[in-house]
Amino acid sequence: MRISHDEIRKTAALARLAMSDDEVSDMAGQLDPILGYIAKLNELDTTGVKPANHAIDIHNALREDEVQPSLAQDEALANAPAQNGEAFVVPKVVG
Amino acid sequence: MELFEQTIHQLRELLDRGEISAVELTENILARMDAVEGRITAHITETRDEALAQAARADKIIAAGDASALTGIPLAIKDVLCTRGVRTTCGSKILEPFVPPYDATVISRIKAEGAVLLGKVSMDEFAMGYSNETCPYCVPRNPWNTAHICGGSSGGSAAAVAAGEAVASLGSDTGGSVRQPASHCGVVGLKPTYGRVSRFGLLAFASSLDQVGPLTRDVRDSALMLNVIAGYDPRDSTSIRQVVPDYTLALRDGLQGLKLGIPSEYFASGLAPEVEEAVNNGIKLLTEAGAEAVEVSLPHTEYGVAAYYIIAPAEASSNLARYDGVKYGYRDMDAESLAEMYMNSRSQGFGPEVKRRILIGTYALSSGYYDAYYKKASQVRTLIMDDYRQAFEKCDLLVSPVTPAPAWELGARMDDPLSMYLSDVLTICTNLAGLPGISVPCGFSSAGLPIGFQIQAPHFQEERLFRAAYNLEQRAGIVERRPEIA
Numbered sequence A: 001m002r003i004s005h006d007e008i009r010k011t012a013a014l015a016r017l018a019m020s021d022d023e024v025s026d027m028a029g030q031l032d033p034i035l036g037y038i039a040k041l042n043e044l045d046t047t048g049v050k051p052a053n054h055a056i057d058i059h060n061a062l063r064e065d066e067v068q069p070s071l072a073q074d075e076a077l078a079n080a081p082a083q084n085g086e087a088f089v090v091p092k093v094v095g
Numbered sequence B: 001m002e003l004f005e006q007t008i009h010q011l012r013e014l015l016d017r018g019e020i021s022a023v024e025l026t027e028n029i030l031a032r033m034d035a036v037e038g039r040i041t042a043h044i045t046e047t048r049d050e051a052l053a054q055a056a057r058a059d060k061i062i063a064a065g066d067a068s069a070l071t072g073i074p075l076a077i078k079d080v081l082c083t084r085g086v087r088t089t090c091g092s093k094i095l096e097p098f099v100p101p102y103d104a105t106v107i108s109r110i111k112a113e114g115a116v117l118l119g120k121v122s123m124d125e126f127a128m129g130y131s132n133e134t135c136p137y138c139v140p141r142n143p144w145n146t147a148h149i150c151g152g153s154s155g156g157s158a159a160a161v162a163a164g165e166a167v168a169s170l171g172s173d174t175g176g177s178v179r180q181p182a183s184h185c186g187v188v189g190l191k192p193t194y195g196r197v198s199r200f201g202l203l204a205f206a207s208s209l210d211q212v213g214p215l216t217r218d219v220r221d222s223a224l225m226l227n228v229i230a231g232y233d234p235r236d237s238t239s240i241r242q243v244v245p246d247y248t249l250a251l252r253d254g255l256q257g258l259k260l261g262i263p264s265e266y267f268a269s270g271l272a273p274e275v276e277e278a279v280n281n282g283i284k285l286l287t288e289a290g291a292e293a294v295e296v297s298l299p300h301t302e303y304g305v306a307a308y309y310i311i312a313p314a315e316a317s318s319n320l321a322r323y324d325g326v327k328y329g330y331r332d333m334d335a336e337s338l339a340e341m342y343m344n345s346r347s348q349g350f351g352p353e354v355k356r357r358i359l360i361g362t363y364a365l366s367s368g369y370y371d372a373y374y375k376k377a378s379q380v381r382t383l384i385m386d387d388y389r390q391a392f393e394k395c396d397l398l399v400s401p402v403t404p405a406p407a408w409e410l411g412a413r414m415d416d417p418l419s420m421y422l423s424d425v426l427t428i429c430t431n432l433a434g435l436p437g438i439s440v441p442c443g444f445s446s447a448g449l450p451i452g453f454q455i456q457a458p459h460f461q462e463e464r465l466f467r468a469a470y471n472l473e474q475r476a477g478i479v480e481r482r483p484e485i486a
Helices: A003-016 A021-043 A075-077 B008-016 B022-040 B048-063 B106-113 B155-163 B177-186 B219-229 B273-288 B303-322 B338-349 B352-365 B371-394 B419-422 B428-432 B462-476
Strands: B043-046 B073-077 B116-121 B145-149 B167-173 B188-191 B211-216 B259-263 B292-296 B397-401 B437-444 B451-458
Touching: A003 A021, A003 B048, A003 B338, A003 B352, A021 B303, A021 B352, A021 B419, A075 B219, A075 B303, B008 B259, B022 B048, B022 B116, B022 B155, B043 B155, B043 B177, B043 B303, B048 B073, B048 B116, B073 B155, B106 B116, B106 B219, B106 B352, B116 B155, B145 B211, B155 B177, B155 B211, B167 B188, B167 B219, B167 B338, B177 B188, B177 B451, B188 B219, B188 B352, B188 B462, B211 B451, B219 B437, B259 B371, B273 B292, B273 B451, B292 B371, B292 B419, B303 B371, B303 B419, B303 B428, B352 B371, B371 B397, B371 B428, B397 B462, B437 B462, B451 B462
Parallel strands: B073 B116, B073 B167, B259 B292, B259 B397
Antiparallel strands: B043 B116, B167 B211, B188 B211, B188 B437, B397 B451, B437 B451
């Protein structure tokens, strides 16, 4: 199965990645053999096989809902590319 | 033997007897870094001043008679683990300015022991890679031959330990990323059972597969490191409440009563003859130690890579959605809208391999493809886990090579991602099934490059793993070999 340039553009947009036409073309050349290889899984009949999302059986890892110390505001903001001492600052969202 | 060539347990004796101080030991390693780091390039960030201050504190702990296994031992940390106040890049430009406000649980644990942290070592970007060539900061060289890859993604860890730039290191293993560079650099690399070690503060790649593990000079050091990092952590909901034994008690001579399973699929065509020969010799040494070898089959092994390259990118595409330029990391400051800011920050911050995997994962999870890709891969994961369950009814451990071939030359496969992915074939299924696995040096190629021996065990049977690994190490006679760095 070949992946079209449009599908790559659409997927990149979903993942919030901008790609030039050259990058799309390069990516198609790399993804085709990878997806072709992955199609190997269709050799296997998996009818009725339960999917595994985890290797270890863990259910309901619950704990008491207790207040614990958390990061101070200045520590939480320290890595922000833009902040005003109280909040993260981003470009205007609504007109 | 020079101080920088010794093991944790050898240095422990010297420190506790007062023959050396932790400051002297740290200075010795820093001098070694001065001598070889220019050729090895393992470090993204060095923390020399902090290391000397930690060593001075360790000397006080030792003088007070309160030393434990890692007190005063200089360690290198893969840049995937959060270190409070020390930049943590995950090998990516998108985290170039990131200074974590907290320590990963494994870092808190080694700090509580009084360990000395030398700095943050190189890795493939977001731990996605086989050769450590996708790191934008520095590409570490194999200390046994600097024209060759050191393996990845914990390549900086393996190279630093092999080159004497650290006594041991912590790495992370999602599809072989501790075992495989350990194999290529001639050190011991352990991937513990999923849930054995906390993932809190480990920057997530594929959360159902990731596990932190040590890279060390010998098996005893690996057991000592696991003693410290293993255990339940309320901050990791997948960590397991199970008692942590003293793993060093498993290191005893003789393997009587132990059955080694030899999976025929791991010795299929494509294995370099020198690797096959070295591993077969390793199996012979283990049988001489008293183990019995039996043939077993893991029929779905050949589907592991295909399943992994859906599951891991799918989880990664979700995990890496958090890098949006808002709260930390790189932001395109020129973007005029929020949407443009997300798009540009991610596009400029991530490298090509990471983008490739985000695209594969997003595609596999997208509407219309979910059943064909993600669900199918998760079903095959069940079949792979069933294979292991059946094999472990016939044997106690599985033995095999770690990699199909010794380390190749730098640059040789950079243009062919699929051939790079296929090199993970012998290590990936361990992660899909959440099992513990270890790579132990068992020989060298005619070109002088190390060859590793892989042992896999059922869940939480690390003691059995260490016991066999120790017996192999004792009989292989290469544990004291160190590279001449040219």
